[in-house]
Amino acid sequence: MAQTTTTTTALKSPESLIRERPRVGRFALAMRRLRRSPVGLIGAVIVVAVVIAAIFAPALAPHNPTRLQLGRRFLPPVWMEGGSWAYWLGTDQLGRDIWSRILYGSQISVFVGVASSIFSGIIGVLIGLVAGFYGKLVDSFLSRVVDTFLAIPFIVLALAVAGVLGPGLLNLIIVLTVTGWVTYARVVRGEVLAVKERDYIMAARVIGQQNWKIALSHILPNVAASVIVLTTLNVATTIIAESSLSFLGLGVDSRTVTWGSMLADGREHIATSWWMATFPGLAITITVLGIIFVGDWLRDVLDPKMKE
Amino acid sequence: MGHYLLRRLLQMIPVLIGLTIIIFGVTRLRGDPTYQFVQADASQEEIDAVRRAYGFDRPLLEQYLVFAAGVLRGDFGESFRFRQPAMPLVLERVPATLTLTLSALLVAWLIALPTGLISALRQNSAIDLTATGISVIGRAMPNYWMGIMFILLFSVQLGWLPVSGTGDWRNLVIPSLTLGLGLATTLTRLIRSSMLEVIRQEYITTARAKGLGEWALVFRHALRNCLISVVTVFGLQIGWLLGGAVIVEQVFAWPGMGRLMLQAVYTRDLAVIQAGVFVSALLIMVINLIVDVSYTLLDPRIRY
Numbered sequence: 001m002a003q004t005t006t007t008t009t010a011l012k013s014p015e016s017l018i019r020e021r022p023r024v025g026r027f028a029l030a031m032r033r034l035r036r037s038p039v040g041l042i043g044a045v046i047v048v049a050v051v052i053a054a055i056f057a058p059a060l061a062p063h064n065p066t067r068l069q070l071g072r073r074f075l076p077p078v079w080m081e082g083g084s085w086a087y088w089l090g091t092d093q094l095g096r097d098i099w100s101r102i103l104y105g106s107q108i109s110v111f112v113g114v115a116s117s118i119f120s121g122i123i124g125v126l127i128g129l130v131a132g133f134y135g136k137l138v139d140s141f142l143s144r145v146v147d148t149f150l151a152i153p154f155i156v157l158a159l160a161v162a163g164v165l166g167p168g169l170l171n172l173i174i175v176l177t178v179t180g181w182v183t184y185a186r187v188v189r190g191e192v193l194a195v196k197e198r199d200y201i202m203a204a205r206v207i208g209q210q211n212w213k214i215a216l217s218h219i220l221p222n223v224a225a226s227v228i229v230l231t232t233l234n235v236a237t238t239i240i241a242e243s244s245l246s247f248l249g250l251g252v253d254s255r256t257v258t259w260g261s262m263l264a265d266g267r268e269h270i271a272t273s274w275w276m277a278t279f280p281g282l283a284i285t286i287t288v289l290g291i292i293f294v295g296d297w298l299r300d301v302l303d304p305k306m307k308e
Numbered sequence: 309m310g311h312y313l314l315r316r317l318l319q320m321i322p323v324l325i326g327l328t329i330i331i332f333g334v335t336r337l338r339g340d341p342t343y344q345f346v347q348a349d350a351s352q353e354e355i356d357a358v359r360r361a362y363g364f365d366r367p368l369l370e371q372y373l374v375f376a377a378g379v380l381r382g383d384f385g386e387s388f389r390f391r392q393p394a395m396p397l398v399l400e401r402v403p404a405t406l407t408l409t410l411s412a413l414l415v416a417w418l419i420a421l422p423t424g425l426i427s428a429l430r431q432n433s434a435i436d437l438t439a440t441g442i443s444v445i446g447r448a449m450p451n452y453w454m455g456i457m458f459i460l461l462f463s464v465q466l467g468w469l470p471v472s473g474t475g476d477w478r479n480l481v482i483p484s485l486t487l488g489l490g491l492a493t494t495l496t497r498l499i500r501s502s503m504l505e506v507i508r509q510e511y512i513t514t515a516r517a518k519g520l521g522e523w524a525l526v527f528r529h530a531l532r533n534c535l536i537s538v539v540t541v542f543g544l545q546i547g548w549l550l551g552g553a554v555i556v557e558q559v560f561a562w563p564g565m566g567r568l569m570l571q572a573v574y575t576r577d578l579a580v581i582q583a584g585v586f587v588s589a590l591l592i593m594v595i596n597l598i599v600d601v602s603y604t605l606l607d608p609r610i611r612y
Contacts, residue, residue: 144323147326148330152330152547152585152592153550154548155554156554156569156584159554159570160581162573163572164578165338240450243450244451247450248555248558248570263452263453270464271471274460274464278457281449281450284449284450284453285450288447288449289445289448292444292448
């Protein structure tokens with residue numbers, strides 16, 4: 001769809017283009033495109049819902065997510081025999097309310113996903129910028145570093161780091177940052193290489209601007225669009241990674257409610273209580289799906305060139 | 309060909325060196341690793357003794373060189389838990405992991421090749437839209453959760469297959485289906501887009517103009533060219549496959565390398581963790597090399 005728009009505008013006279021431009025701001029344009037993209041809209045609704053769930057979990061959750069009620073163990077969902085509206089998604093092996101735990105679990109997913117995406121973004125963008133901008137020896141050195149990190153499967157490296165650091169929120173973010181920066185570095189390096197030879201960069205060099213100033217004020221804005229899209233999609237990947245590590249018992253400490261640890265409990269009791277493993281998994285899938293939809297939509301809006 | 313292989317092997321050297329640095333560095337993330345080798349209530353003398361025994365009192369560079377020399381000999385030290393060298397322990401588990409990943413690979417290709425081809429040739433048909441929809445959902449689903457849902461369906465509800473463990477081929481079905489489906493979603497998308505590109509080429513139009521039937525056209529002319537670009541991207545997915553195997557092995561109690569590493573992580577068995585990371589990375593590098601060499605089979609124009 002983006003392509004059709006480009007062709008039609010290309011046919012218009014330059015004057016009409018200039019006249020048209022100030023009428024719609026970038027934000028308004030993005031919103032207009034969002035209305036036209038049902039998938040993006042669904043994604044946005046999901047993401048907003050998950051963020052609200054994470055922030056207002058204490059107010060929204062009907063029960064205390066960690067309170068043990070041994071008399072109410074393994075209650076099935078409301079539509080099954082023995083289920084009740086008070087615990088509409090059922091309870092787990094310790095009588096804890098699944099719905100309340102899903103609401104609270106979103107906190108860790110959202111926080112860890114966003115925080116480690118931002119941290120790995122900062123590190124990856126800096127390394128990619130330096131590699132692409134300085135080129136030569138610096139570039140070949142940094143590229144070998146990237147190659148090496150790519151040779152280790154993400155989860156294997158994460159296991160090793162988590163094994164040394166032990167569980168904990170901060171350690172989890174460190175693990176996901178150590179493994180997550182590589183994608184950013186590769187993409188940014190490639191884009192910098194493409195932008196670097198353009199005339200206006202040459203012009204900035206000619207008038208004697210310093211390297212870091214050129215990198216920050218002329219090159220960085222050009223890679224911003226891809227970085228925003230990458231960060232969004234990286235939040236999705238990170239949420240899956242966080243849940244995997246929590247599932248394996250390597251996430252935050254065992255008292256904190258996470259979707260991954262709920263799934264680990266669900267795996268234990270799969271033969272008798274299917275709901276324990278089903279609903280947390282659905283929560284992850286729907287959340288990740290929403291973020292991917294938003295990411296794809298952002299890519300169409302910000303950076304139509306960057307299709308898969 | 310010989311030259312090419314030699315060059316590729318030489319290119320692996322810096323990556324291998326980098327690998328040893330990362331593996332060494334990870335174990336030093338918390339500074340002095342001595343405390344990972346002693347009991348919590350150890351006396352200062354005991355701690356010092358352990359520190360000297362493992363050489364943690366030497367300069368960092370010296371420690372690294374000793375470690376790297378060990379790696380060259382395939383020696384990662386002794387496993388804390390098993391009281392035997394770590395490397396053989398890891399190598400022992402490699403066949404189980406390879407069995408799992410190769411059968412997953414087979415599942416992935418068996419599903420993705422027909423689906424991808426039909427989706428491309430019948431663009432926007434019901435099959436195409438269904439396949440695209442499923443692959444979007446597959447992208448969002450954690451792999452291990454899919455595995456748990458398969459257990460629910462095939463073992464608990466239908467009672468067809470065992471929940472976990474090893475023994476006969478029936479134990480392999482759900483794990484390889486779980487791991488393979490995750491890969492199949494990506495692979496289907498790759499094959500579809502590559503095929504769409506290939507069938508717009510002029511030689512395909514020519515072949516069609518001379519009256520060749522559609523399936524002969526696909527298999528005799530289009531498929532090979534379509535697969536070349538698929539295989540390139542596919543090499544990058546091998547790492548994902550091996551990483552995914554770690555979790556799938558844990559879900560299904562499959563006795564592979566991943567499960568061993570995970571147990572090593574739980575017991576802080578550093579030597580096994582290090583050997584495991586090294587072997588996984590080495591496997592990925594070797595498989596990628598094989599993928600690159602296999603180009604010559606697909607495309608006679610490529611000569612090394």
